[in-house]
Amino acid sequence: xxxxxxxxxxxxxxxxSGGLDSTSPAWELLLPAxxxxxxGRGRALRSALREAVRSGRLVAGTRLPSSRELAADxxxxxxxxxxxxxxxxxxxxxxxxxxxxxxxxxxVRAAAHxxxxxxPRAPGARVDFRPGVPDLSLFPRAAWAATQRTVLxxxxxxxxxxxxxxxxxxxREALAGLLARRRGVVADPERLVVCSGVAQATTLxxxxxxxxxxxxxxxxxxxxxxxxxxxxxxxxxxxxxxxxREGVALGPLRRSxxxxxxxxxAHQFPxxxxxxxxxxxxxxxxxxxxxxxxxxxxxxxxxxxxxxxVGALQGLDPERVVYTGSVSKSLAPGLRLGWLIAPAALTxxxxxxxxxxDLGNPAIDQAVLADFIARGAYDRQLRRCQRAYRExxxxxxxxxAEHFPGTVVSGIAAGLHIIARLPQRYGPEDAFLSxxxxxxxxxxxxxxxxxxxxxxxxxxxxxxxxxxxxGEISRGVAMLAAAQALGTRGPSAxxxxxxxxxxxxxxxxxxxxxxxx
Numbered sequence: 001x002x003x004x005x006x007x008x009x010x011x012x013x014x015x016x017s018g019g020l021d022s023t024s025p026a027w028e029l030l031l032p033a034x035x036x037x038x039x040g041r042g043r044a045l046r047s048a049l050r051e052a053v054r055s056g057r058l059v060a061g062t063r064l065p066s067s068r069e070l071a072a073d074x075x076x077x078x079x080x081x082x083x084x085x086x087x088x089x090x091x092x093x094x095x096x097x098x099x100x101x102x103x104x105x106x107x108v109r110a111a112a113h114x115x116x117x118x119x120p121r122a123p124g125a126r127v128d129f130r131p132g133v134p135d136l137s138l139f140p141r142a143a144w145a146a147t148q149r150t151v152l153x154x155x156x157x158x159x160x161x162x163x164x165x166x167x168x169x170x171x172r173e174a175l176a177g178l179l180a181r182r183r184g185v186v187a188d189p190e191r192l193v194v195c196s197g198v199a200q201a202t203t204l205x206x207x208x209x210x211x212x213x214x215x216x217x218x219x220x221x222x223x224x225x226x227x228x229x230x231x232x233x234x235x236x237x238x239x240x241x242x243x244x245r246e247g248v249a250l251g252p253l254r255r256s257x258x259x260x261x262x263x264x265x266a267h268q269f270p271x272x273x274x275x276x277x278x279x280x281x282x283x284x285x286x287x288x289x290x291x292x293x294x295x296x297x298x299x300x301x302x303x304x305x306x307x308x309x310v311g312a313l314q315g316l317d318p319e320r321v322v323y324t325g326s327v328s329k330s331l332a333p334g335l336r337l338g339w340l341i342a343p344a345a346l347t348x349x350x351x352x353x354x355x356x357x358d359l360g361n362p363a364i365d366q367a368v369l370a371d372f373i374a375r376g377a378y379d380r381q382l383r384r385c386q387r388a389y390r391e392x393x394x395x396x397x398x399x400x401a402e403h404f405p406g407t408v409v410s411g412i413a414a415g416l417h418i419i420a421r422l423p424q425r426y427g428p429e430d431a432f433l434s435x436x437x438x439x440x441x442x443x444x445x446x447x448x449x450x451x452x453x454x455x456x457x458x459x460x461x462x463x464x465x466x467x468x469x470x471g472e473i474s475r476g477v478a479m480l481a482a483a484q485a486l487g488t489r490g491p492s493a494x495x496x497x498x499x500x501x502x503x504x505x506x507x508x509x510x511x512x513x514x515x516x517x
Contacts, residue, residue, distance in 0.1 A: 034074040046084045053093045053108050062104040126440035127476035131417035131464030139332045143377050151367045163363050165355040167194025171370035175339055178373050183301055184311030186318040191347045193340045194361050198517035201324040201340040206234030208349045209260050218258035222449035224269050227262050240450055247275035250282055259292040266301045266310045270449045270462045272411015274310045287320040298325040299517050302382050305390045306413040319343045326517040330382055395470040399477035416466035428457040439483035
């Protein structure tokens with residue numbers, strides 16, 4: 001910027017003394033402030049100077065021009081600059097002394113400006129088959145927006161205050177009716193707590209169990225890695241418990257001494273089995289004998305294709321089972337809306353912990369979901385998703401049969417993922433995953449879910465399909481087959497595929513590392 005003529009770079013010595021002359025790029029930061037509307041010009045000037053110091057454009061020890069000179073350079077009143085200097089001196093961004101001028105304070109450090117996105121994704125992946133994510137394009141934007149407008153128009157002002165930590169009464173009533181009707185849950189609205197997804201429900205229960213003296217909790221193996229990590233954050237150790245064909249094996253469970261157990265009995269993650277009626281009764285008998293509690297994670301209980309829905313375990317004994325669920329698979333995980341239905345003995349403690357954790361979920365979002373359920377829009381959304389996901393499941397099974405003949409698939413009757421066990425010729429698993437990674441295909445091996453994997457080195461994958469279109473699924477499986485064919489021809493194929501960075505090999509964590517909700 002050129003000087004106005006009232007000061008020069010040589011006459012006042014600013015250039016030689018370490019200060020900034022009027023052509024410095026730092027002064028350019030102040031030009032928009034000087035051009036701001038008169039009523040906001042002082043605030044804009046203060047903000048611009050503050051940002052120049054924070055960003056490092058004005059470094060510590062820099063001498064600023066006098067208020068008269070800077071005002072002349074910017075074409076603003078001297079009082080405006082004086083006021084800005086005084087305010088930033090009071091905030092310790094600047095320092096000044098009688099007859100010594102105004103300087104950038106030594107106590108200010110430039111702030112880092114990089115804003116990271118820590119959302120779990122696979123950057124660079126051409127196709128992402130990892131499980132746990134629904135099709136976010138199916139979110140009913142128009143219906144949700146219309147419901148939100150309706151709700152805002154009639155929501156009383158009192159509902160915008162601090163809510164009942166359990167959730168709005170109208171949402172708890174709507175959820176109680178929905179869960180009783182669709183999942184066979186014994187749902188008392190007074191014992192239902194609206195949470196930020198199953199993740200928070202798990203954490204709430206973990207803190208309460210720890211307060212009661214428990215040191216560990218049993219988890220399914222294989223199972224969702226999220227369960228172990230969430231309970232660890234509350235001070236509870238996860239004890240892996242093996243499965244058999246009917247569910248959690250009873251012998252290891254009894255020998256573990258556990259007094260708390262996490263299960264996914266309607267559609268076990270990741271194997272896809274439904275706990276047998278005999279095993280469900282046996283687990284409840286164990287809970288009564290051991291004075292234990294069972295957490296039921298009903299993470300995808302609404303999606304059934306080839307079998308009748310399996311009712312919730314909680315319906316058989318609501319005083320021994322903590323039931324949890326969310327809209328993360330049916331609507332979108334970004335809504336962060338879920339629920340927990342607690343036994344009477346735990347309800348007050350869980351509500352107290354919820355109060356101290358966040359005072360309750362956002363009231364407007366709760367009111368919208370309550371109306372969405374009451375008007376039948378939620379049921380329509382479930383039917384829409386069910387049709388789409390069945391088609392995608394069928395496309396994945398067909399593509400595997402075409403490109404990986406001999407693959408055994410399981411867990412396909414429900415949920416949003418399948419287990420694919422490939423013929424031995426495609427192993428070993430590490431080599432298979434490396435070839436997929438080089439081709440830009442993100443995969444989740446079954447071994448990531450706690451299971452040691454097949455002892456013969458064959459490939460076992462947990463493949464998610466809900467978030468992919470049928471065309472993407474077919475192309476993705478074809479690409480995976482081509483990558484394996486090229487990769488087995490020798491070193492000449494090693495340079496193929498440049499989309500690997502960020503895709504998931506063994507042990508990596510990402511979206512759907514478990515039954516996240």
